[in-house]
Amino acid sequence: DSGVTQTPKHLITATGQRVTLRCSPRSGDLSVYWYQQSLDQGLQFLIHYYNGEERAKGNILERFSAQQFPDLHSELNLSSLELGDSALYFCASSPGQPQETQYFGPGTRLLVL
Amino acid sequence: EDQVTQSPEALRLQEGESSSLNCSYTVSGLRGLFWYRQDPGKGPEFLFTLYSAGEEKEKERLKATLTKKESFLHITAPKPEDSATYLCAVYYSNYQLIWGAGTKLIIKP
Secondary structure (H helix, E strand, C coil), X not given: CCCCEEECCEEEECCCCCEEXXXXXXXXXXXXXXXXXXXXXXXXXXXXXXXXXXXXXXXXXXXXXXXXXXXCCEEEEECCCCHHHCEEEXXXXXXXXXXXXXXXXXXXXXXXX | CCEEEEECCEEEEXXXXXXXXEEEEECCCEEEEEEEEECCCCCCEEEEEECCCCCEEEECCEEEEECCCEXXXXXXXXXXXXXXXXXXXXXXXXXXXXXXXXXXXXXXC
């Protein structure tokens, strides 16, 4: 158990809908990272938040947005969902910066029908 | 172009047959190289961090080494439970973390 929690574990929705994925980092970690992993694909970095502020953006679509709250949990919002958005979404946390070890949560499996 | 390449894409071994996985990188100013293990449908599990050429780290049947251009993950006498996808990631001077595509390792009993 990495100490990172993600909810929900599974999510099934329809095209055009909006969903919110939630992540709670390990106790004491200030950084949260979001990744997307499609079937048999590598990890695609989406976005990094540090202590409530956005620090880096990767290949994140404009339909996706994220935020980190004062209690350091983070939410990833996915809107106008398309079939191709079906994937595993992972959250990871680290004490501060990306050079520190990132610990991953169990992921949320999103299926868009 | 900054990139991380892992080879082979897939590797099938018999139980007890030792081998190595490769992670080569072309980035400037390496600040750290990470190895993770990922089981199907699960989040990546941290294995090692290497910071400088010549550094080595071991954990059970795994040993990670680092040179100026690549890292190797050596697996000695693997068991079926070592079957997983092994990912490497490189953190470099651009303050970015680049992930390799992974090597899928299958250990047959």
